[in-house]
Amino acid sequence: MKFSGTVQINAPRDRVWAFVIDPDQVGQCGPGVESIEVVDESHFKATAKVGIGFISARFNVNMEFAELAAPDRAVIKAHGQAPGSAVDATAEMALSGPAEGPTTMDWSADVQLAGTMASLGARLIEGTANKMIGQTFDCMRAKLEA
Amino acid sequence: MTTELQTTPEVGGMGHSVKRKEDPRFIRGKGEYIDDVNLPGQLWLDIARSPYAHARIKSIDSSEALKIPGVLAVITGKDLEGYKLHWMPTLAGDMQMVLPTDTVMYQSQEVAAVIATSRYAAADGVAAVMVDYEPLPVVVDPHKALEAGAPVLRPDRGEGKQTNHIWHWESGDKAAADAALANAEVRVAEDIYIPRIHVASIETCGCVADWDPVRQQLTLHMTSQAPHAIRTVVALVAAGAGLPIYEHNIRVKTHDIGGGFGGKVPVYPGYVLAVAASFLIGKPVKWIEDRSENLQADSFARDYHIHAELGATKDGKITGLKVKTIADHGYTDAAADPSKFPAGLFNVITGSYDFPDAFVEVDGVYTNKPPGGVAYRCSFRVTEAVHAIERMVDILAHEIGKDPAQLRMENFIKPEQFPYTTPTGWEYDSGDYGRALKLALDRIGYDDLRREQAEKRARGELMGIGISSFTEIVGAGPSHTFDILGLKMFDSCEIRVHPTGKVLARIGVQTQGQGHETTFAQIIAEELGFPVADIKIEYGDTDTAPYGLGTYASRSTPVAGAATAVAARKIRDKARKIAAHLLEASEDDLEWTNGKFSVKGSPDKVKTIQEIAFAAYTNHPQGMEAGLEAVDYYDPPNLTFPFGSYICVVDIDKGTGEVKVRRFVAVDDCGNIINPMIVDGQIHGGLTMGLAPALYEAITYDENGNNLAGTFMDYLLPTAVETPAWELDKTITPSPHHPIGAKGVGESATVGAPPAIANAVVDALWHLGVRNIDIPITPQKVWAILHEKGVS
Numbered sequence: 001m002k003f004s005g006t007v008q009i010n011a012p013r014d015r016v017w018a019f020v021i022d023p024d025q026v027g028q029c030g031p032g033v034e035s036i037e038v039v040d041e042s043h044f045k046a047t048a049k050v051g052i053g054f055i056s057a058r059f060n061v062n063m064e065f066a067e068l069a070a071p072d073r074a075v076i077k078a079h080g081q082a083p084g085s086a087v088d089a090t091a092e093m094a095l096s097g098p099a100e101g102p103t104t105m106d107w108s109a110d111v112q113l114a115g116t117m118a119s120l121g122a123r124l125i126e127g128t129a130n131k132m133i134g135q136t137f138d139c140m141r142a143k144l145e146a
Numbered sequence: 147m148t149t150e151l152q153t154t155p156e157v158g159g160m161g162h163s164v165k166r167k168e169d170p171r172f173i174r175g176k177g178e179y180i181d182d183v184n185l186p187g188q189l190w191l192d193i194a195r196s197p198y199a200h201a202r203i204k205s206i207d208s209s210e211a212l213k214i215p216g217v218l219a220v221i222t223g224k225d226l227e228g229y230k231l232h233w234m235p236t237l238a239g240d241m242q243m244v245l246p247t248d249t250v251m252y253q254s255q256e257v258a259a260v261i262a263t264s265r266y267a268a269a270d271g272v273a274a275v276m277v278d279y280e281p282l283p284v285v286v287d288p289h290k291a292l293e294a295g296a297p298v299l300r301p302d303r304g305e306g307k308q309t310n311h312i313w314h315w316e317s318g319d320k321a322a323a324d325a326a327l328a329n330a331e332v333r334v335a336e337d338i339y340i341p342r343i344h345v346a347s348i349e350t351c352g353c354v355a356d357w358d359p360v361r362q363q364l365t366l367h368m369t370s371q372a373p374h375a376i377r378t379v380v381a382l383v384a385a386g387a388g389l390p391i392y393e394h395n396i397r398v399k400t401h402d403i404g405g406g407f408g409g410k411v412p413v414y415p416g417y418v419l420a421v422a423a424s425f426l427i428g429k430p431v432k433w434i435e436d437r438s439e440n441l442q443a444d445s446f447a448r449d450y451h452i453h454a455e456l457g458a459t460k461d462g463k464i465t466g467l468k469v470k471t472i473a474d475h476g477y478t479d480a481a482a483d484p485s486k487f488p489a490g491l492f493n494v495i496t497g498s499y500d501f502p503d504a505f506v507e508v509d510g511v512y513t514n515k516p517p518g519g520v521a522y523r524c525s526f527r528v529t530e531a532v533h534a535i536e537r538m539v540d541i542l543a544h545e546i547g548k549d550p551a552q553l554r555m556e557n558f559i560k561p562e563q564f565p566y567t568t569p570t571g572w573e574y575d576s577g578d579y580g581r582a583l584k585l586a587l588d589r590i591g592y593d594d595l596r597r598e599q600a601e602k603r604a605r606g607e608l609m610g611i612g613i614s615s616f617t618e619i620v621g622a623g624p625s626h627t628f629d630i631l632g633l634k635m636f637d638s639c640e641i642r643v644h645p646t647g648k649v650l651a652r653i654g655v656q657t658q659g660q661g662h663e664t665t666f667a668q669i670i671a672e673e674l675g676f677p678v679a680d681i682k683i684e685y686g687d688t689d690t691a692p693y694g695l696g697t698y699a700s701r702s703t704p705v706a707g708a709a710t711a712v713a714a715r716k717i718r719d720k721a722r723k724i725a726a727h728l729l730e731a732s733e734d735d736l737e738w739t740n741g742k743f744s745v746k747g748s749p750d751k752v753k754t755i756q757e758i759a760f761a762a763y764t765n766h767p768q769g770m771e772a773g774l775e776a777v778d779y780y781d782p783p784n785l786t787f788p789f790g791s792y793i794c795v796v797d798i799d800k801g802t803g804e805v806k807v808r809r810f811v812a813v814d815d816c817g818n819i820i821n822p823m824i825v826d827g828q829i830h831g832g833l834t835m836g837l838a839p840a841l842y843e844a845i846t847y848d849e850n851g852n853n854l855a856g857t858f859m860d861y862l863l864p865t866a867v868e869t870p871a872w873e874l875d876k877t878i879t880p881s882p883h884h885p886i887g888a889k890g891v892g893e894s895a896t897v898g899a900p901p902a903i904a905n906a907v908v909d910a911l912w913h914l915g916v917r918n919i920d921i922p923i924t925p926q927k928v929w930a931i932l933h934e935k936g937v938s
Binding site for chain 2: 081083084085086088112113114115116117118119120122123
């Protein structure tokens, strides 16, 4: 499944950049994220509870900044597992716009869902994913524009 | 049409609608299904399954699972490898993983088994088993599986077999069929896909394996359509693993079964794991699948990609048929087909029609899916064959502008041509196809419907009429040709008549809803005159029942039913000797009528079968063995060929694309009928199970190999709301070679119904340029077509 979009954030570019590459900060905006553990500069772990329709599962996710080109481009790879389900994702983000903001974020994600979640939730995945993505950006905007 | 009844309603022999003897316990909730079996000290087994359709297992960490209170053990493929139990043979002679040691091959494949003291603890344990996977490229499309460079899914198969191609099978005369098609005045070709479907029986699979280490006895309570074959397979697998579990110490017991339909023929890893766990721990171990496991991991049916070409003269006389098929078997060939028939009896695809030349070829292919190829209420790929030929005949009729009923009538094999040898080598036993179709046409008022259709079409309304005149092939089978894993496909019955004139009969076939406790008693009542009420039928316990190959592919009545009649006749032969002794008459002077022997010319000199039974134990002739028992292992001389003609009327909603089955007339001919009520019930159920794949059911996979129909929300079983009022009728054309002239009926309707419905839908849309719609014909598919054609 591929998702992409563009978000406008009324904040200076370096502030947006600092926010999105800080697992502790950006992690607070992931729906269902229960904990974040920074392993090293480019690796971190998260646990997140995800519900699709009538099923839910707690995923343990390993994430890695595969590319980190300050101050405007990052690629994150993620591999997560829950009992009977797995997710593998690659997300790309590019920032643009005046240094003082507003900042434009172009993003895309390729998500491969496998197992129970994909099988039993198939009809609902896209809607749920779009909702979760919307929540994430709403949260980021709220925190950055405050 | 009625058959002349030979017995009174009180006796209840052939042709009486005797109420089912099994129903009192079912309607009172007193049936005993596998999940009702609970043994003292029983443990629970649950299975951790793969999220990936193809992945390498890097590691399995059981430590967290083992910390959960009640979890006793976690079994992995590496553990089983030590006992050589990580792979097991399939019924088709391929190999299947019990648990993987390094690679998983389909989403929801078994990866580890958790043994615990309760079902809940076992489930918690499953959730805590951590498996680290490395995803591998997934092969979902069987055509792509055959392309050069496709990942080889089964490297274990060794040198020379490093390909996803499993086998090639062909039947008929290729050169003759090529010539017939080349010379045909009219030639129609079509690609027809019969999607993967699931039997979705209401009871899922399960077992309680009970190894008694003191008595060295394994009792396996399980959901199986073929308990004796299971016993032998368990013994062979145990021998291969060097385990001291011998066939005389294995007892397979089936209890009541909540639907089989072919899905309970194979051996699933869960059964083997439960046996292994019970053997290792020395306690009973229970495994019960949940619904989603059943829908995602058990064997599937169909999944045939068919290309068919039909040749004919310009006025519609069929001259030849060529069929090329790709069969998607998933990651292993676990089909339960007879061993000489990897594509089942698919070459019955010449159907009800008389033409000289046909060639059929099928290639089996591996993909990253669970095993496919079980026969879902279908005698070994006959549903696929019937769907293809009935679609092709309809396309031909429409193509040349001839009425589809008329075209069928002109091409049918005529009654006087039986026994009829088809171009692919089957010898049809008997049939009168024209009579069945004529009756169906009359019952539905065909000419009026065609007039109505023309009027509606003029008004822009969409109405279609579809016909299916199918020939089934059931009753496998003669031992010279039919076996599964080398076991010949005979079947059996043992009858014991007790001194007081009551009867116990044990049969080699299983019942999973067919009503064998009633119908097999009726066969004995017919042959011996004992009332059905006095006859008890037992099955499904390998310690007591005679060896048989089980119930599937409509084989119970054709094979075990024949064994029952023959065993009863052996008893009647002995009864005649005893009667002659009691009546002091020559055997040749005795007449048998209505359960009695009488002396010719002296009708008052009579001995009833009950009196004879008593004498068999109290006053038998000197020199004769006491008792009144017989056993028969029946080896059928040929298969049987039930047939029928179905006509379906559909109306299509132009706004939504929804297909409504307005009427459906089903004329069946299954030879002589044992119990008309049960036959009607079989046909009602079968038609509904034919409606299901025609309009609703399909198992599909996404590009990553995830099963997209893992619950009943996505796998749509029709309910009473979707099901039309079936209109049934029948003709009776007995099988000439079967002892009671019966042919079997369990699967006719499932086989015959889908093309009638598909033909009706295409008939409604042909004038718009529609030639074929693959089943299931969902509203979305029809709506998209209407949208494309500018109809609204």
